[in-house]
Amino acid sequence: MEKKPVLKRKTSVLNERASGILLPIFSLPSLHGVGTMGKAAFDFADFLHAAGQKIWQVLPLNPTGYGDSPYASSSVFAGNPYFIDLDLLREEGLLTEEEIASCDFGSDPRRVDYGRLYAFRLGLLRLAMARDDYKTRADYAAFLEENADWLPDFALFTAIKAHFGGKSWLEWEDEGALLHRTQTLRKYEKLLAGEIEFYKYTQFLFLKQWKALKKYCNRLGISIVGDIPIYCALDSADAWANPKQFQLGKDRRPKLVAGVPPDAFTEDGQLWGNPLYDWDYMKKDGYGWWIRRFRAAKRLYDVIRIDHFRGLESYWAVPAGDDTARNGSWLPGPGTGFIRAVRKALPGLAMIAEDLGYITPEVAALLRDSRCPGMKVLEFAFAPGAESNYVPFRHEKRCVCYIGTHDNSPVMHWKDEFNAADIEFAKKYLHYTEEEGLAFMMIRGGMESNANTFITQMQDFLELGEDSRINSPGTNEGNWQWRMLEGEANAELAAKIREYTETYGRI
Numbered sequence: 075m076e077k078k079p080v081l082k083r084k085t086s087v088l089n090e091r092a093s094g095i096l097l098p099i100f101s102l103p104s105l106h107g108v109g110t111m112g113k114a115a116f117d118f119a120d121f122l123h124a125a126g127q128k129i130w131q132v133l134p135l136n137p138t139g140y141g142d143s144p145y146a147s148s149s150v151f152a153g154n155p156y157f158i159d160l161d162l163l164r165e166e167g168l169l170t171e172e173e174i175a176s177c178d179f180g181s182d183p184r185r186v187d188y189g190r191l192y193a194f195r196l197g198l199l200r201l202a203m204a205r206d207d208y209k210t211r212a213d214y215a216a217f218l219e220e221n222a223d224w225l226p227d228f229a230l231f232t233a234i235k236a237h238f239g240g241k242s243w244l245e246w247e248d249e250g251a252l253l254h255r256t257q258t259l260r261k262y263e264k265l266l267a268g269e270i271e272f273y274k275y276t277q278f279l280f281l282k283q284w285k286a287l288k289k290y291c292n293r294l295g296i297s298i299v300g301d302i303p304i305y306c307a308l309d310s311a312d313a314w315a316n317p318k319q320f321q322l323g324k325d326r327r328p329k330l331v332a333g334v335p336p337d338a339f340t341e342d343g344q345l346w347g348n349p350l351y352d353w354d355y356m357k358k359d360g361y362g363w364w365i366r367r368f369r370a371a372k373r374l375y376d377v378i379r380i381d382h383f384r385g386l387e388s389y390w391a392v393p394a395g396d397d398t399a400r401n402g403s404w405l406p407g408p409g410t411g412f413i414r415a416v417r418k419a420l421p422g423l424a425m426i427a428e429d430l431g432y433i434t435p436e437v438a439a440l441l442r443d444s445r446c447p448g449m450k451v452l453e454f455a456f457a458p459g460a461e462s463n464y465v466p467f468r469h470e471k472r473c474v475c476y477i478g479t480h481d482n483s484p485v486m487h488w489k490d491e492f493n494a495a496d497i498e499f500a501k502k503y504l505h506y507t508e509e510e511g512l513a514f515m516m517i518r519g520g521m522e523s524n525a526n527t528f529i530t531q532m533q534d535f536l537e538l539g540e541d542s543r544i545n546s547p548g549t550n551e552g553n554w555q556w557r558m559l560e561g562e563a564n565a566e567l568a569a570k571i572r573e574y575t576e577t578y579g580r581i
Contacts, residue, residue: 086424087128087297093580094129097532099157100186103560107179108186111283112159121563123294125571126581131299131529141550142188145303149311151224151370153280156191168202185555203275217278223366231311233269234262242309300375304382305332305348313349319363320349330391333399343399344548353408365419383427387437413444426474453478453488456500466523475525477516477534480544484533485513487540513537521578536562
């Protein structure tokens with residue numbers, strides 16, 4: 075492998091004029107059904123470097139949950155074992171080529187087939203574990219110590235859940251296990267010792283491979299932007315092991331759940347269904363659970379994007395059992411006290427606030443107090459005559475400009491999805507030409523923005539349309555599946571991106 079330059083960044087990339095690309099790990103090309111932390115990930119880091127990009131934004135690295143979403147995970151601390159690269163395990167002598175080839179991961183290189191991953195992936199990791207001498211190594215002992223505040227609960231939860239056929243923990247037949255009673259848990263620790271060890275081992279593999287990839291990116295001067303979903307899934311090790319941190323009844327069921335109110339895009343709002351935090355209880359120990367969560371994320375990422383930041387000022391609480399989010403109400407969040415506690419515990423933590431949605435003066439004030447850059451989305455900027463803060467000339471330096479996020483359409487579908495007048499105004503504002511095309515017109519608009527940071531989806535650089543959308547909010551099928559093909563991130567495209575990046579002073 076060609077020797078790469080070592081570039082050390084003294085301050086956060088958010089303080090520089092920089093740009094980057096949003097591409098989830100699962101969207102990397104691979105012969106094994108899903109993107110991983112193997113060769114394709116290192117190749118993409120090289121592509122970013124060649125293109126003059128300083129940022130790689132990934133989505134949450136957690137195990138996927140309901141609807142295959144990484145925002146509905148069984149653990150906000152754990153890594154997704156599907157991202158463990160099988161070829162790297164083969165190179166270590168832990169798997170054979172024949173064993174990998176015997177698994178059918180699907181035939182469509184554009185889509186992740188999560189059913190096939192579930193059927194085949196973990197079996198291969200069990201083979202690797204049986205051949206690994208990990209228990210005798212110092213790095214495994216260090217891993218256990220470093221993750222002792224969440225790993226035992228996660229591994230035990232996952233093993234018991236599998237023991238009960240994958241049922242939600244609220245449906246487990248053993249009340250002692252459901253209620254997290256110590257004596258019952260000791261019984262399962264003995265009964266399921268092998269399974270518990272397996273789930274710890276897969277986390278060890280995940281972190282080992284992730285750290286190697288992140289180190290490589292950082293050596294190239296590339297910062298990783300990661301994601302903290304504000305809410306946990308109800309069916310998670312987090313809610314099961316820490317019920318007092320959430321607004322749960324004695325039966326462990328929520329009376330109120332998370333969502334967002336109706337708006338111009340969704341007349342019923344969005345009913346997320348996550349359990350809500352008991353912020354008063356969390357405040358008693360200085361938000362210790364959250365600080366542990368941020369500390370774990372800081373080990374994974376250089377910059378942390380806080381999903382649904384406005385929920386820290388006030389949050390939409392919907393009665394459990396409702397079919398829509400219409401009947402919710404706003405309740406107060408932890409506000410400035412929370413942000414100060416995190417800043418005090420983790421000085422220098424680099425964060426981005428996802429401040430989209432219904433933004434009140436109070437939310438704006440919290441954003442200022444947090445010293446986090448907010449987000450500006452160009453796809454929402456161009457309603458004719460509107461006083462949008464997302465129009466590029468209104469961008470302050472300390473913000474992050476996106477064309478769209480993973481929840482938005484790529485540009486080549488946005489043109490069909492939005493009001494035609496918006497598209498025409500965008501073309502007029504950004505001086506559209508057929509030679510440049512719509513996608514690179516928008517890329518240029520983001521590159522020349524006043525914002526320190528510009529990030530957009532890889533699909534826009536590839537000029538792809540509707541089929542490449544990552545997620546359609548409010549739907550549970552067909553999301554989190556799109557993948558880039560081998561060869562699409564090529565030298566010609568890197569040179570084109572680099573030209574834009576240099577032109578607008580982001581190198």
